[in-house]
Amino acid sequence: GQSLEQPSEVTAVEGAIVQINCTYQTSGFYGLSWYQQHDGGAPTFLSYNALDGLEETGRFSSFLSRSDSYGYLLLQELQMKDSASYFCAVTDYGQNFVFGPGTRLSVLP
């Protein structure tokens, strides 16, 4: 089976940098994805790591260490609109995408 852990809540101020961690235990692993979900909306894809290292997409970066079963999402130059829930998700061998419990980010003025 699979299990993922994320912090339940993170709070930061506008313009700051925040890191959301994700640790996982899976029976098979192809990659780690990150999704953003605003209240009342659907999850939207942010970033994907299949190999160790950092992937950068604008203000968002994602990191993966396969040997540590660990990844993180880094959000820079925080804006109020970044207030949302963030989910990490593991892709396993069977095209199964399993989501972590989610981290609620609150950005304060």
Add this chain to the structure above:
Amino acid sequence: DTEVTQTPKHLVMGMTNKKSLKCEQHMGHRAMYWYKQKAKKPPELMFVYSYEKLSINESVPSRFSPECPNSSLLNLHLHALQPEDSALYLCASSQGGSGNTIYFGEGSWLTVV
């Protein structure tokens, strides 16, 4: 704009009703998914279709019946639901195979009364 389209956006149904949720994707993806999401919880996988064949059924009650008429369409037939089935139902698609990510539609908000 999402390339995974779900209808209806909102649905209210009685426990004796039969209704369907519909999903269409225009990205040429070969795998399609149904997820269920309750408030403040992560999406929970229900079904996966790969190349139009059901490949994963996460022990979903038979009152939920998926159908994949072709590689672009996915339906979820609903019958004799319970109030606890009220949730956001998300359709998603991916390229299929290993190491791909998935893209969600905007979801269908279902309320069972």
